[in-house]
Amino acid sequence: MGRWKIDWRWGEGDLPLVSCPGLIGKCEFTSNHSRLNESEILLFCMRDRIVWPPYRLSHHKWVFGMTECPVYTYVNVARLQGLFNLTMTYTRTATVPWVYGSCKRLSPTDKPTYNASRNYAAGKKHLVAWFVGHCRTSSRREVYAAALAEHIDVHKYGCGGGYSCPRWDNRRCHSVLLNNDYKFYLSFENSLCRDYATEKIWQILEINVVPIVLGYANNTDLFPPHSVIDVRDFASPRHLADYLKELDANDTLYNEYFRWRAEYWCSEAAHNNGCNICRHALAMRGRREVVKDLVAEWGRKENCARPNNYYRGM
The missing domain is CATH 3.40.50.11660 (Glycosyl transferase family 10, C-terminal domain)
Structure with a gap:
């Protein structure tokens, strides 16, 4: 599994799977770009400046990854419609949960x-x-x-x-x-x-x-x-x-x-997130996935409230 970005905070190899030892050896995490061809899952952290891969292979699944909210997603998600196979965010509607706690x-x-x-x-x-x-x-x-x-x-x-x-x-x-x-x-x-x-x-x-x-x-x-x-x-x-x-x-x-x-x-539960993506990848291996409406799932207008519509008594 790879992420097209050098700053990989989860660790390499089996390290992201320490809290789910039953998955060790079944998934491998890497930030080594030279292994793009053999990777199946590419996780993009959408708060970072993305350098897109030079090509996309048929077996690749691209993951829209984000732990910050839409307010801090510095991309136009409408332009990314149909690009990603799954989402990995903190929301309950995400394909794979990337949560802060549980x-x-x-x-x-x-x-x-x-x-x-x-x-x-x-x-x-x-x-x-x-x-x-x-x-x-x-x-x-x-x-x-x-x-x-x-x-x-x-x-x-x-x-x-x-x-x-x-x-x-x-x-x-x-x-x-x-x-x-x-x-x-x-x-x-x-x-x-x-x-x-x-x-x-x-x-x-x-x-x-x-x-x-x-x-x-x-x-x-x-x-x-x-x-x-x-x-x-x-x-x-x-x-x-x-x-x-x-x-x-x-x-x-x-x-x-x-x-x-x-x-x-x-x-x-940050230590469980590597387990979450590995478990999903194994369960859905070889099966087609696509994010149908990224705007509905991640658009700021669709998912965030204005303070003046939120606070009471101020």
């Missing part, structure tokens, strides 16, 4: 991470944290966060927020700082697009902090019941702030946001 219901033999006797609010000194790297976004999340901060303390890390934690030190910032000191985290997406739920949510679901989500995904389909707080459920940022204050004052209500762990398990 949740599953625990089996009878799985050990839940929920501790019913634990007070998850104990020792937490602050309410809301937000790590932000992009200061102006198409979702205008910065506007909502500023409105929320008028009614409740929001510790903003980055973009002139007055707090700092090294972005490269994920363990200190997430596993230690957030886990120990904060009750809530603003998992605000930079764009409002269908099914777009990034690591901003999945990383927080793995620690003892409640994510407050701002995005255009269907949270009921993606996350366990009562695991996230959605800004769309509140008439305004002030109403959300009032609810957070209520949870802060009542540990019993706050702890309800961790009860889902008795039945579900959630984690980042």
Whole structure:
């Protein structure tokens, strides 16, 4: 399997299959362009500047690959109609899922991470944290966060927020700082697009902090019941702030946001994506595939919302 681009982040050979050992030896990943003829799957990352292959063989299957949303797809997808055999994106309609994370219901033999006797609010000194790297976004999340901060303390890390934690030190910032000191985290997406739920949510679901989500995904389909707080459920940022204050004052209500762990398990799933494309390639080997309508699946107008049609009470 190949990708017509040098920057191949999954690794070579069997490395992308470490989480699915049963597939090792059945697929091989490479960024070596000289192996184009023997490759069957070509994965194009559409956020990069694409250098198209000089030719296309009859057994090649071209994959439209994207983990960012349509807002950041710097190509005219209408001009690519009929070019790709399959899609590999974060959307539920993708031929192959390329997701940031996933949740599953625990089996009878799985050990839940929920501790019913634990007070998850104990020792937490602050309410809301937000790590932000992009200061102006198409979702205008910065506007909502500023409105929320008028009614409740929001510790903003980055973009002139007055707090700092090294972005490269994920363990200190997430596993230690957030886990120990904060009750809530603003998992605000930079764009409002269908099914777009990034690591901003999945990383927080793995620690003892409640994510407050701002995005255009269907949270009921993606996350366990009562695991996230959605800004769309509140008439305004002030109403959300009032609810957070209520949870802060009542540990019993706050702890309800961790009860889902008795039945579900959630984690980042980036390590599974190599398994996903290998499994599909084997199942569909020699069979014809084509993306019928790339615009419907990936067009910005068809899949993304405008902030002024999204926010309430602003």
